[in-house]
Amino acid sequence: MAVTYRSAAGDVPAVRGVSLEVAEGEALGLAGESGSGKSTLAMALLRLLPKSARVTGEILLDGEDVLRMNWGRLRAVRWASASVVFQGAQHALNPVRRVGEQIAEPLLVHGMATQAEARTRVAGLLEQVGLPAWRARSYPHELSGGQRQRVMIAMALACSPRLIIADEPTTALDVMIQAQVLTLVRSLIADRGIGLIMISHDLSVLAATCDRLAVMYAGRVVEAGPAREVFTGARHPYGRALAEAFPTVGDPSSRMAPRGLGGDPPDPMRLPGGCSFHPRCPAALPSCAWRQVELWPADGVAGDPAGHAAGSTQARHTAACVHVLPEPERSEPERTGPGTPEPGMPEAGMPEAGMPEAEEAGPEAAGGQEVPNAPSAANASGAPDAADIPDDPGAPDARPAKESA
Amino acid sequence: MNETAARRRGALARFWRDYRAQRTGLYGAAILAVFVLLALVTPLVTDPSGLDVTKATGPKMAPPSAEFPLGTDESGRSILLMILWGSRVSLLIGFLAALLSMVIGTVTGITAGHFRGWSSAVLMRITDWFLVLPSLVLALVLAAILGGGTSTIILAIGVTSWAATARLIRAQTLAVEARPYVERSRVLGAGHWHVMTRHVLPNVAPLVLANTTLTVASAIVTESTLAFLGADAGQASWGSMLRGSYDWGAVTSGAWWYVLPPGLCIVAVVLAFTFCGRALEAVLNPRLRGVA
Amino acid sequence: MTLLEARDLHVQFASRGRRARAVDGVNLTVGEGEIVALVGESGCGKTTLARTLLGLERPASGTVLYGGAPLAYSTRALKAYRREVQLVPQDPTGSLNPRHTVYEAVAEGPRIHGLRDERERVASALSRAGLRPPERFFPVYPHELSGGQRQRVVIAGALALDPRVLVADEPVASLDASVRGEILSLLLRLRAELGLSALVVTHDLGLAWNIADRVAVMYLGRIVESGPVEQVLSAPSHPYTQALLSVLPDSPAPIVLGGEPPDPTRIPGGCRFHPRCHVLASGKAAEAGVDGLCRSQPLEILPSSTELRAACHYARARQPQL
């Protein structure tokens, strides 16, 4: 799936070819810094994006393509099958209406309950999220941040959806309230078999809550796999930087040594060519400036890509970095792709308030086109077939996000 | 700094683009430009001696003719000449009175918004007092006490019309003062003056500009009303012309050329200022919300 | 040597007809070249304490001391004080006037204090804050910068006055995980290069572990445990610190404190933590025979000390030196 915003300044490719799937009762974590396209991806799943956004690809919800649904069906699906807990939810509640009414609204709108039924249902929902039933009569301002977040979750649960998309549900909260909300979310998935897509920039939070993780950078998934494995053994340098950003208290190696990543998030309108992470990458090779690698098995279990292709594309740990390629691939292949060589690596860590000329030249040439070499390089070695390259940006049949029943 | 200048120019260009989208604002600006231009060239192309009752040459109360395109008044003066010279007085009083009102209103508003506590309470009490007082009566009284003259009228209008501006500016000041950057400035050691001039004033300025434009319109109306009620500036203004036409029974005697031109001029200029003010509000206010 | 000190500080607000004791007796010192972290959950009074240390809030009682002398609240004295002690506010985006360029934002302090060589000062402050080359940033407006860069501009604005102490309120809370380490390293580097002291206010214990020498844990207006970071965070004595540490995402057995967030208008009697204390609830306090004390005997205000201290009856029953 790909999403492009059309803006006055030009097209913004916010999501560039992403394939994900979530099964029932499974929690998928989506990580990445701000602007990496996480929210855009989440909103696109339910077609909640503004008109200026163009979505391509397929979004399958129980096998049905969301992009081809008519409005009536879409509205029914939005609450009943899948619902969203928005980023900054604490400000998303209507300040002048009681929270009980707001939770009951989707039920009444969809004619799924009468007034009286709705009231009992609201009480039940509040209880599920750990709030006393009388809180239904409170106004949002009478609740603390964590309580408001719980109300939002209760609202999302109102129509018993099968999939919940939670966008940064704990980012504005402090550690204790974050823990309360996360405990709640975990128990909901476990007890009710709900699928969850949770978005955050804190990898440790996701690792503790989700089964699988996908790390996004500049609109693409650069690393994916089982949560613990990605968190503790990230193979992509960006995934590693995110995982290290929050230290383990008590770990002597991080004492007095905060670790982070230099440089700034890329401007989606002027993405660097090659691996879009290369200007900030501590492990970049010269070839990274023009060569973009696809997601590749990174779990150290070498070979047999065919067996891997048969199962879910994301059951395995994969990463999109030259360093995970098997040795023969890693050496620089002959340049065949378009794109002028860059006059030199832009200094990592330097800001680009519209400045470095080097980067402006690059993306025009390479970023706009299909990935130059990686697939051909891969095929040349005779190893995997196309199915092993799940994230081909721009490919019309990009893999769907689906919730398999 | 060159880049800063370029940015300012860019901001100005953006402002003009937004303003141009406001059709009524454009009409308003065009009408105003015509009036201001006429007021400016009048002394260059006409002779003010024709305004003197004793030197007036025309027939009395004559309807429009080739020599007097808008007819004459009771003393034989050319109505067109009076309109042209009167526009100078009306516009001058309108502008200066609005300026005075704006300065008083802005200073009071920012002060009342910046200083909390009793000084603010006292200022707001005074403001409320001016707000509920019938300002026209007050202006009449003031003009009567201070004696005639253009500056008296300006003063009378200015000091009676600032209260609404002050309230508006105070509200905006409170909003700006709640911004974290004001606290940061305090922590850097900033005193009251610095905060008020460097942070609050630039943020309320667009609001002040839009509001002043509207105030000019109301000041012109007030001037006319005052002149009509007898408190004129001692020079022919549109208001005093209306007064004259009333005194000499122009309406009953069918001398429409005496009544209509000043009346229409007042309406046109007031509408033009109102259009401009509304357009400015529309253009500047979203920016206030978005940026401040 | 102690540079900045809070002595028996109380700050109160009127809140819906009641008195909110936001800071309710705090002793705290920041020594020269020392980084102290103040941690605690939302609403426990951290920001209020930080603002009071900067003279933005007047204490109801108690004193702020700088270099051993009590803080005077005259305009002139405050202005002089604020050359020495600077704040890095909670929200870098809101803290920059959108109409001012980076140059103007950083030059604001030097202009207020009438310092000479404004341009050089701004340039050196920007480069010390890691925005290099500084000239490139002079004409840039805040909205053209990323969050991390904005935070650097705010830090540069403070550095332009050559302060000796920085009080940083949640310096990385509004930033992305990937920029977090950068800003924290910057604080460490400033300490190494300029001998800067810092009080870092945060709810993030990982941050304290990353950069602080000492940590003070605050609960409901009081410091309930303080001491060297290694000791406090590796072997927390106070049940509240234990709970805070246990809810970090990696921890094996989270102790999630339930209930409403603490309310400074209604501070419980006895130990102020007792309604939420898991040691008391699980009966361990009763085993040690301190449950009565927990419910009825308030703990005294912890003295400012560089040693490990905890305000808890149970912890003291086991480690009397606390």
Ligand SMILES: Nc1ncnc2c1ncn2[C@@H]1O[C@H](COP(=O)(O)OP(=O)(O)OP(=O)(O)O)[C@@H](O)[C@H]1O
């Ligand atoms: N101006 C004020 N008027 C009334 N109450 C206030 C005021 N400022 C703070 N408080 C109250 O004092 C307590 C401490 O607030 P403070 O902002 O210091 O908390 P904090 O620890 O910084 O929390 P956070 O992590 O959310 O910023 C809170 O209960 C708050 O509601």
Ligand SMILES: Nc1ncnc2c1ncn2[C@@H]1O[C@H](COP(=O)(O)OP(=O)(O)O)[C@@H](O)[C@H]1O
């Ligand atoms: N309505 C919009 N118009 C144009 N660009 C947008 C719009 N919404 C988001 N973007 C851009 O898309 C990118 C991804 O945004 P978003 O999904 O919100 O990121 P995240 O949630 O990871 O912070 C950003 O560069 C953002 O500027």
Ligand code: SF4
């Ligand atoms: S492909 Fe190259 S630039 Fe990209 S993450 Fe891997 S090493 Fe870094």
Ligand code: SF4
């Ligand atoms: S004194 Fe008692 S109630 Fe308070 S923290 Fe210690 S054990 Fe818990």
Ligand SMILES: [Mg+2]
């Ligand atoms: Mg987002």
Ligand SMILES: [Mg+2]
């Ligand atoms: Mg705070």
